[in-house]
Amino acid sequence: MSVLTTNYLTPTGREEAWRFTPLKRMRGLHDGSAIVGDRNSLVTKTGLPKGVSFSREALSPLAVSDDVIIERIRGEAFDVAHLSIDAHAEIREPIFLTRSAGALDTAELSRVRISLGSHAIATIIVENIGETLLAEDLEISLSPGSSLTFVSLQEFDAKSVYTARHHAVVDKDATFKSITVTVGGDVVRILPTVEFTAPGASAELLGVYFATTGQFFEHRMHVDHAVPNAKSRVNFKGALAGRDAHTVWIGDVLIRAVAEGTDTYELNRNLLLTDGARADSVPNLEIETGEIVGAGHASTTGRFDDEQLFYLMSRGITLENARRLVVRGFFNEIITEIGNEEVQERLMERIDGELERAGA
């Protein structure tokens, strides 16, 4: 065990990147006061198919980061959990990773690498579960022509704190699709970020989050169009219920001067199910060239639609079940993209449960 070194800048909450985050509830992950425990919790859930390997090795980072916690992790943790898919491998069943251990009195600093060889195809589902204090630097590398569906499920127990960057580097003609689901934890802060390194690359960042009483969930996208002819789509949907439920969605999309032919659209929709909850939504599109296919963003925050509830209830459905149907319907568009019935139904049941607990 060791104490996190403190020769990094410590966020104060005044920085743009930290202005929403409740630093006092980070249990020392942000300022280096957390004691680092000796655990590497990420494990494979089932046997791995041919063409897939999982090992711990020393790897240098794929990409630079300006996030202070990522810098701390890189300064402390040298072992990287590396899931690698061979070139040309087509893995039909999803590969599940899960958490084998957790603790609140010590922190885990985790580095993860997912790499796909050229023209490989896979779906990876990471189950983030249990009670834990976890900071993670997760990097994904997509070789030319590869295709990955990356599902990260934040199903933590109530007291957990998770802060992470999920960074994808997408090469020529590769297709990256991520589905980020956050339904559990006390403080969850995820930076789903993408950089394109060659034309023809595409990324689709999807997500849902449901914060109930007292929970803080932040998702801070960054899509860097640094090459021509890449495509990105962002669609995050959130629901909030109960006092002091707070969510933050930041959608930063940068289209650099060289990125002609860029096609991008980002969308965030929030459903406020009770009073006393707060959803911050900040789309931010920076365009340095006019020679693009399209660029747009939209953000909406609304309440239960009385007309929808009336329609359902006029068919005999109780108010409680009508609300449940509407919320399930709201999330359905994204949840079904996971493509795994068992996981989808588990998430919907968790959402039902959260809704019930919040008394919405």
Next chain:
Amino acid sequence: MSVLEIRGLQVSVDTENGSVEILKGVDLTIKSGETHAIMGPNGSGKSTLAYSIAGHPKYTITGGSVALDGADVLDMSVDERAKAGLFLAMQYPVEVPGVSVSNFLRTAATALRGEAPKLRTWVAEVKSAMEALNMDPAFATRNVNEGFSGGEKKRHEIMQLELLKPKMAILDETDSGLDVDALRIVSEGVNRAKANNDLGVLLITHYTRILKYIKPDFVHVFANGKIVEEGGPDLADKLEANGYADYVSK
């Protein structure tokens, strides 16, 4: 044998300029198997009558009563009214994103029947209801009313009427936006529900053309928030010839 009794019903809505009275004392009695057409000009309060009986929160009941087989309807929540046997086919059915027609129908049938219908018989039931209304089977997988054409929305309403088997149905301008073929198909659905379930019908319409397909036993002329004239089917012929001018100018 069921009876829906509306007595002295007064209803107002809140507007920016305060509360406005829309229904000014409506009296109407509908029995099982009877079809009552309510006809009147736009803005006369016909739809307000429909939505007030169904319990839409926008409307405030300021007087009168509505009873179904003696039970106080106005005291019931919206879902309780449906469970008591009331059904409203809406003029503008609402979109429910992400909820499939099949999930919606099964949830409604479960709520109204008190238990989930057996899967095998239910699938056959839905299939035959859809066939009877000339609906594509793929319809069941679409989201409720999302991207439906006007005709599809109305067929979906009538399919629910046939599947959910209420005692009393209020059809709010079901004929609006339908071409002749769709009007015939939808009307046949209503007539089947009448024949099979001894349904009582309150048919709200602006035009007489639907009455060629669904024969009313009684016709009520609605103007300025109340019923101003009542008669048999021949009253509709008179309206067809003369319009509503006589009633509006009064």
